[in-house]
Amino acid sequence: MEEIVLFWFRRDIRLHDNVGLYHAVQSGKKVLPLFIFDPAILEQFPSKEDKRIPYIYGALEHINRELDGYNSQVFVYHDSVLAVFEELIQTHVISAVYTNTDYEPEAMKRDNTVQMLLAQKNIPFYKYKDQVIFHQDELLKSDHTPYKVYTPYAKLWRSRLTEQDLHAWTVAFKSDYFVAKKEGQIWPSLKQLGYLEREVVSFEAPDFDSVIIQNYTANRDFPALDATTRLGIALRFGTVSIRACVRQALHNNETWLSQLIWREFFMAILYHYPHSARMCFKKEYENIQWRNNEGEFEAWCKGETGYPLVDAGMRELNDTGYMHNRVRMVVASFLVKHLLIDWRWGEAYFAQKLKDYDLALNVGNWQWAAGCGCDAAPYFRIFNPAEQQKKFDKEKQYIKRWVPEYETDTYVDPLVEHKFARERALLAFKQALK
Structure with a gap:
């Protein structure tokens, strides 16, 4: 049986300028391109309408079409990572596994486990900065x-x-660089993965708009x-x-x-500082007495706070899986400072909804808004949503797009008055940091 190498796609779903794939091809062995839909990770995407899984699926289809030109394919599995590698070790002669480094705490633990499994079979595990x-x-x-x-x-x-x-780590691919496609290796469908099938591929190859x-x-x-x-x-x-x-x-x-x-x-x-994934970077901020009012949190989630810029942002998020970055700062500050709700509640909600959710960036920005992260600014930075609206949506175009009932009798009253909320937040933070 011919010796091959594996290339494991994770946060690098592209063929070109991919460091780990470049080195796998340079090994001189045929490369088996691999992607794993791990049920343990899919459980973190609970909604059948989640927009990220179709995006990943579409990205894999995109590169699969290109690999088809080299008589190959992405070998896609729906199983635990260890089970997939154990199967591949049994069915192939593998001389090495190549991938790109993932820096999230749970991903690093997973990779250590894979590395130990491969080491038992004397299979090197090469990870690259990408x-x-x-x-x-x-x-x-x-x-x-x-x-x-x-x-x-x-x-x-x-x-x-x-x-x-x-x-750019780009190589001119040839057919004999990859393991030949296998008729019996049928991809799991989106439905089998637990998500809604879609009529059109949600993935579009990213492009740079130089004007923007x-x-x-x-x-x-x-x-x-x-x-x-x-x-x-x-x-x-x-x-x-x-x-x-x-x-x-x-x-x-x-x-x-x-x-x-x-x-x-x-x-x-x-x-x-992996503790910062779930704890305040500045540990003394764990002493804050959060109100954590569930009704107010639900109103924030739905975009029914009575603050139009906050509500527009939350409705954009719920409808599209995206929120404008300036508005992300406003809605985060409002939840933490105006409502005194633990930043982790908001971070978790964003994790469910954002198409571009990234643990490090989400946690970092939420802690920035809460004042408990690595940012040098003091905790008493509190956005005034009304002033932010005047500055960045003066003509109310964004607000009216997402909150059509704004300036009508049906629009909800504000959950809390700004000046009162600001003073309450300052007191809560001051007491926590005594």
């Missing part, structure tokens, strides 16, 4: 400890960046405009290369580059 420009211990302070503040981290990030970091990127600084804060890149989901699942994004940002917009660096900063924070 979803970030700098990872793990590449950017540390002079005392070799991780950065906790964005600004000095970003300064070092920019100073260390070289052309080599932006090198060039005007990003001026327009990015106005939710009524279609003025953001919408590449969050592509970066989350790796259907676009981070190197390609940084090249575009360097050529077109410094502000967008800063956002890409924020992404890596939050990923570095989660990697070095």
Whole structure:
């Protein structure tokens, strides 16, 4: 039986500029491209209408069509990761497994378990840096400890960046590079995975809109405009290369580059401080006495708070799986500061709803809004939703798109008065930090 290598797709669902796949092809052995729908992970996507699984499925179909030109396919499994690898070890002669590094705590535990299984069979497990420009211990302070503040981290990030970091890991594929497609390897359907079948593929190959990127600084804060890149989901699942994004940002917009660096900063924070996935980065903030009123939380979830910018954002999220970034900050601040509801409740709701949900970014931004994260700003930064509306949706275009009953008798009264809520929040935080 011929020796092969496996390439395991995870957060890198693309064929081109994929570091791990490049090295798998360079091994000289035929590559079996692999993706696993793990039931334990699918349980975290409870809604049959979840928009992420069809996106992943569509992305796999997209690369499968290209692999078909090389007489190959993506081998897709619906089983636990260990069960799949045990089956593949039994049915193939595997000389190595290649993949790209995932930095989330649970993913790292999973990879350690896989590595132990492979080691028992003397099969090397090679992991590569692909979803970030700098990872793990590449950017540390002079005392070799991780950065906790964005600004000095970003300064070092920019100073260390070289052309080599932006090198595209692309190879000219040939038919004999891949394991031949197998008629008996039938993909599980979306229905079998527990999700609604769809009439059209929800995946579109990501593209760079140079006009949007060039005007990003001026327009990015106005939710009524279609003025953001919408590449969050592509970066989350790796259907676009981070190197390609940084090249575009360097050529077109410094502000967008800063956002890409924020992404890596939050990923570095989660990697070095895994407790922050579920706990406040600043542990003293665990002393806050949250109100956690379930009725008010439900009103926030539905977009029925009586604050139109908050309600518009939540309705956009519920309807589309997306929310404008400026509005994300407003709705998060409102939940935590105005309603005194634990940031983890909001983080968990976003995890259920956001198509571009990313643990590190979501946790980092929610803790930023709550004031309990690694941000240097004090806890008494509290957004005024009315002022945010005047600044960023003055003509009420965004609000009227999502809250059509606004300025009519049927629109709900505000859950809480702003000045009262602000003073209540300041007192609660002050008492917690005595």
